[in-house]
Each structure stands twice: as structure tokens, then as C-alpha cells.
Amino acid sequence: MDHLALARNVIGIETEGLLRMSSRLDDQFIVAVGLLQTTLDNRGKIVVVGVGKSGNIGHKIAATLNSTGATAVVLNSQNALHGDLGLISDGDAVLLLSYSGETNELLDLIPFIKRFDVRLIALTGQPDSSLSKLSDITLDTSVEREACPLNLAPTSSSTAMLVMGDALAMVLLEARGFTEEDFARYHPGGSLGRALLTRVSDIMRGGEALPTVTEDALVLDALIAMNAARAGACLILMPDGFLAGIFTHGDFARGYQKDPSIGERPIAGLMTRRPITVQADSLAVEAVKTIGLNRIDDIVVLGADGRPAGLVDTQDFARLKII
Numbered sequence: 599m600d601h602l603a604l605a606r607n608v609i610g611i612e613t614e615g616l617l618r619m620s621s622r623l624d625d626q627f628i629v630a631v632g633l634l635q636t637t638l639d640n641r642g643k644i645v646v647v648g649v650g651k652s653g654n655i656g657h658k659i660a661a662t663l664n665s666t667g668a669t670a671v672v673l674n675s676q677n678a679l680h681g682d683l684g685l686i687s688d689g690d691a692v693l694l695l696s697y698s699g700e701t702n703e704l705l706d707l708i709p710f711i712k713r714f715d716v717r718l719i720a721l722t723g724q725p726d727s728s729l730s731k732l733s734d735i736t737l738d739t740s741v742e743r744e745a746c747p748l749n750l751a752p753t754s755s756s757t758a759m760l761v762m763g764d765a766l767a768m769v770l771l772e773a774r775g776f777t778e779e780d781f782a783r784y785h786p787g788g789s790l791g792r793a794l795l796t797r798v799s800d801i802m803r804g805g806e807a808l809p810t811v812t813e814d815a816l817v818l819d820a821l822i823a824m825n826a827a828r829a830g831a832c833l834i835l836m837p838d839g840f841l842a843g844i845f846t847h848g849d850f851a852r853g854y855q856k857d858p859s860i861g862e863r864p865i866a867g868l869m870t871r872r873p874i875t876v877q878a879d880s881l882a883v884e885a886v887k888t889i890g891l892n893r894i895d896d897i898v899v900l901g902a903d904g905r906p907a908g909l910v911d912t913q914d915f916a917r918l919k920i921i
Contacts, residue, residue, distance in 0.1 A: 615741035637691040644670040648695030659763030688715035699727020796882040802908030818861035831896040843869030
């Protein structure tokens with residue numbers, strides 16, 4: 599038994615199912631996004647209902663919606679008729695999840711849901727099913743076959759439903775103008791939250807921890823400043839305090855291989871002019887992105903007056919658990 603071949607076959611079947619679903623997307627999806635956006639704009643919420651595997655997928659969809667600022671709740675279909683219908687309010691939108699579209703527990707619940715002034719969106723693999731006919735909008739999540747060798751266990755179908763939920767959440771996010779700052783409000787914990795809530799000024803090395811020399815200094819002077827501040831780079835300043843360039847330990851190591859007497863050479867001829875910078879009031883996540891995109895280890899922080907205010911090293915991110 600070739601386990602890798604079998605695994606790749608499963609992934610291939612599910613991927614093909616997703617590509618087919620993508621090609622079927624039509625105006626119904628646009629209408630669904632508009633409905634959800636209007637619901638949220640009017641202070642309504644998104645109610646997600648599913649049974650079995652679809653119920654599990656529903657929990658994930660609701661979690662994704664909530665994490666992107668779209669208020670969502672999960673209605674347990676079994677408890678709904680025993681008081682949990684109180685979760686629904688007039689003006690809400692209801693996502694109904696059932697691949698077959700014939701799930702009795704869900705169909706039996708719909709007449710009671712319709713007593714509220716709500717709109718129903720069905721996520722189903724059977725566009726002609728009873729669920730679809732009872733809903734205002736249908737999103738087709740059908741697949742040709744399950745990835746299960748027996749074609750029985752929900753695999754491709756549950757993946758398709760999950761991805762459709764992700765598509766709704768992400769397009770809704772864009773439509774509502776949801777920003778990184780908004781995202782940070784809902785993710786204060788963990789490294790992601792710290793990166794989104796922390797400002798560069800909170801993590802930069804400033805004051806005595808910021809090594810600087812003037813343009814007339816020697817490389818040795820820059821090394822001494824770096825060692826004293828335990829930093830991997832030194833800023834070179836012009837007489838008026840503005841940034842002239844940067845010199846790093848990496849620059850020294852590369853230069854030393856060519857010229858062991860590099861320490862006695864003027865720093866102005868070896869520094870990197872116009873280095874990459876970031877503003878002190880920027881979010882730390884911007885510094886993370888900038889360092890990654892430019893493949894550098896250190897980034898210069900500028901204050902409101904345009905003068906260097908600090909330095910951020912990639913090690914600072916790890917130390918402060920930003921990444």
C-alpha cells in the first residue's frame with residue numbers, strides 16, 4: 599500500500615472538487631454577500647445552522663466570521679425547538695448547511711425560523727433539494743465524488759462547504775472595508791495580536807541602546823558603538839541629525855574577508871545609504887512585513903521629525919514574541 603500515493607489522491611480529488619465549485623460561482627454568491635453585508639450594517643447577525651459534519655463546518659464558518667468582525671452565532675438544531683430559537687432576531691441572516699439538502703432535523707426547523715423576519719442562505723450540494731427550495735439564496739457546494747475510497751465519508755463535500763464559508767467571510771471582509779486595525783481588536787492574544795496591537799515605538803531600540811556615529815567616523819568606531827549597545831547595526835548621522843546611512847555586522851564581516859584592515863577605513867565609504875526605514879508610529883506588523891519583503895535583519899525607525907528615533911532587529915520580534 600503506497601500511503602503517499604493514496605494521500606495525494608485524496609488531496610487531488612478534493613482540489614478538483616474545489617476548482618469545479620469555483621467555476622460554478624455565479625450571481626447568487628454576489629447576492630449572498632450583499633445580503634450578509636446589509637444584515638450586519640443594520641446591526642443584525644449571521645445565524646449558522648447545520649447537522650452532523652455540516653454542523654462542525656458551521657462552527658468553523660461562524661468562528662471565521664466572528665474573527666473578521668461579522669457577528670455570527672451557531673444555532674444547535676436539536677436545541678432550537680426547546681428555547682434556542684431565541685438566538686434569532688428579526689433582521690438576521692441564516693446560513694443553512696446540508697450537503698444533501700434533505701436533512702430532516704434542518705427541514706423541520708425551517709418553518710419556525712421563517713416566523714422571524716429573516717433571509718435564508720443554503721449551502722448545499724443539491725441545488726434542487728428541499729432545502730434549496732425553502733431558501734432565498736442557494737450556494738452550490740456539490741462535488742463529483744468524496745475523497746473517501748468508499749465514496750461515503752464526507753470529505754470532498756465537507757471541504758467544499760468549508761471553503762465556500764471562507765469565501766463568503768473573506769469577500770464580506772473586503773466589502774465591509776475591514777482593516778488590520780479592526781482585525782487586531784478581535785485578536786489581542788498571541789503573537790498575531792501582539793504584532794497588530796504593538797507600535798514600532800514600543801519595541802525599537804532607542805536612547806543609549808541605539809548605536810550611532812557621525813559621517814567622519816571610522817568603521818572601528820561603528821563596531822565599538824554596536825558592541826556597547828549589543829546591536830547588529832549602527833546608524834550614521836549627518837551633522838543635523840538626519841540619517842546618512844547604516845552599517846551592519848554583516849557589512850563588516852563581508853568587508854573583512856576582502857580587507858582585514860577595514861576597521862581603519864572611513865565609515866562613509868562603506869555604509870549603505872538610503873536604508874529601508876519605518877515610522878515610529880507604525881504597527882509592528884508593518885516592520886515585520888518590511889523586513890521580510892526586503893530580506894534585511896535591521897530596520898531604521900524614523901520619528902515624526904524625520905530623524906532616526908530607533909532601530910529594530912529581527913531578534914527583537916522573537917524576543918518580544920511578535921512572530
